[in-house]
Amino acid sequence: APTVDLTGKRILVTAGGTRERLDPVRFLTNDSSGKMGYAVAAAAQRAGATVTLITAPTALTVPRGVTVVPIESTQELADAVTSRFPQADALIMAAAVADFQPLTAATQKIKKTADNDELTLTLKKTPDILKTVAPMKQADQVVVGFAAETQELLKNGRQKLRHKHLDMLAANDVSRADIGFNGDNNQVTFLFADGTSQQTPVASKRVIGERLIEQVAKLFAKK
Ligand code: C5P
Numbered sequence: 051a052p053t054v055d056l057t058g059k060r061i062l063v064t065a066g067g068t069r070e071r072l073d074p075v076r077f078l079t080n081d082s083s084g085k086m087g088y089a090v091a092a093a094a095q096r097a098g099a100t101v102t103l104i105t106a107p108t109a110l111t112v113p114r115g116v117t118v119v120p121i122e123s124t125q126e127l128a129d130a131v132t133s134r135f136p137q138a139d140a141l142i143m144a145a146a147v148a149d150f151q152p153l154t155a156a157t158q159k160i161k162k163t164a165d166n167d168e169l170t171l172t173l174k175k176t177p178d179i180l181k182t183v184a185p186m187k188q189a190d191q192v193v194v195g196f197a198a199e200t201q202e203l204l205k206n207g208r209q210k211l212r213h214k215h216l217d218m219l220a221a222n223d224v225s226r227a228d229i230g231f232n233g234d235n236n237q238v239t240f241l242f243a244d245g246t247s248q249q250t251p252v253a254s255k256r257v258i259g260e261r262l263i264e265q266v267a268k269l270f271a272k273k
Pocket of ligand 1: 144146148149180194195196197198
């Protein structure tokens, strides 16, 4: 179990890959399993926090004692996060949010016909949820992001930490087959706003979730 006590803290965790609808039966999504976010939510719950898990569809069982808010799209996730963030002591954004969504979702199933050998989809950028909540952030709130990178992990991670006004970012090298998206193990580097960093060993997502929650407890103590 985590070695910290977060009794009385309200922690909002997001998990899973968002789904962006093309039509009533199709969507764009990504490889996120939701395992890391669920592990973080479970660790926070074991540490005594009151946990709300905002989750995209996953194959996982919700951790006992955690309040669940199901969402599908980035817009639904954005609405769920922004409405709950003011009541939260910490936000941990482990969700793999789509960067683009279809400009319009077809209301009927898209049909193939004799003359459409090609189909062009127009996508538009999704709202950046962390950037949206940054201006709402109170001095005593802790905000943590994740970054899945395939190159220049630390450089890209530091940039995201700054641009998204985070207290901490968990940077994740997803180019390695042994850790990251779908596996049960992970290794992350925690980057902090004060410029320091700390790399975890390769460990189960359960253990990485606990290490992350221990860092969140330290961040609360510094507020
Ligand atoms: O920019 P990038 O997607 O790599 O940043 C990852 C972090 O930002 C994650 O914590 C993710 O949940 C969050 N994010 C977000 N809104 C988006 C895209 C990502 O809050 N539209």
